[in-house]
Amino acid sequence: MRTKTYLIVSFLVLAALLTGCAGAAFAQTETPADQGDEAKVTRTVTVTGSGKVYLTPDIAYITIGVHTEGENAAEAVASNNAQAQEVIDALLAQGIAEKDIQTTNFSIYPQQEYDTEGKPTGKIKYIVDNSVFVTVRDITNVGDVLDAAVTAGANTISGIQFDVADKTAALSEAREAAVNDAGVKAEELASAAGVTLGDVQTISEYTSGGPQPMYDMRAAAPMAEAASVPIQTGQMLLTVEVNMVYEIR
Numbered sequence: 001m002r003t004k005t006y007l008i009v010s011f012l013v014l015a016a017l018l019t020g021c022a023g024a025a026f027a028q029t030e031t032p033a034d035q036g037d038e039a040k041v042t043r044t045v046t047v048t049g050s051g052k053v054y055l056t057p058d059i060a061y062i063t064i065g066v067h068t069e070g071e072n073a074a075e076a077v078a079s080n081n082a083q084a085q086e087v088i089d090a091l092l093a094q095g096i097a098e099k100d101i102q103t104t105n106f107s108i109y110p111q112q113e114y115d116t117e118g119k120p121t122g123k124i125k126y127i128v129d130n131s132v133f134v135t136v137r138d139i140t141n142v143g144d145v146l147d148a149a150v151t152a153g154a155n156t157i158s159g160i161q162f163d164v165a166d167k168t169a170a171l172s173e174a175r176e177a178a179v180n181d182a183g184v185k186a187e188e189l190a191s192a193a194g195v196t197l198g199d200v201q202t203i204s205e206y207t208s209g210g211p212q213p214m215y216d217m218r219a220a221a222p223m224a225e226a227a228s229v230p231i232q233t234g235q236m237l238l239t240v241e242v243n244m245v246y247e248i249r
Helices: 002-029 073-093 139-152 168-193 220-225
Strands: 044-055 059-070 101-114 120-136 156-163 197-208 212-217 236-248
Touching: 044 168, 059 073, 059 139, 073 101, 073 120, 073 139, 120 139, 139 156, 168 197, 168 236
Parallel strands: none
Antiparallel strands: 044 236, 059 120, 059 156, 101 120, 156 212, 197 236
């Protein structure tokens, strides 16, 4: 009986040893054939391309305001309200839609008065400002809008900006030009270095060319003389830059 048990145990030990050897042999066959090869490194070249498009503005933005002062806060506000309403009515009469007239500032604050020697007089005056942001969609009407606003009582005009309402087509043109420019630069660099270009790895874009400030009128005195205001829209420059990374071989 002992001899039989010994034989069974010996057989099990032998089977375990054979299984371990087979497992070791299998692990070795799964070792990648290129395990000793160096990892592949992707070589690249980075270039920046620029595309520019000149646009003729077709829309304008203007900030128009009324500035009043008075010794009594209520009277100063009432005076400003009446004057501001006349300005708004004048803008509407020029064909400006109500949706294109937006109040951007209304403020009232006290200010100490001083004599000629710079000493406080003890008197307080109240400063009231009311400003609206106006969108002029008929670019040829900008001068008339300014004239009408000043005549109606506007005495602060600032930040006239010209823009293009829809820049979709221009952006597409500038992007294409920027990518082509980057491609030419990449080809030149690759040729000079004795390599060839592969696939594009990454592309990033930067766009510049927003509304252009063109006009600024602030002092109250010149407002009275502002008649037939000459306006030159000029041109806008829209620039798109792309940063492209190419594989090189």
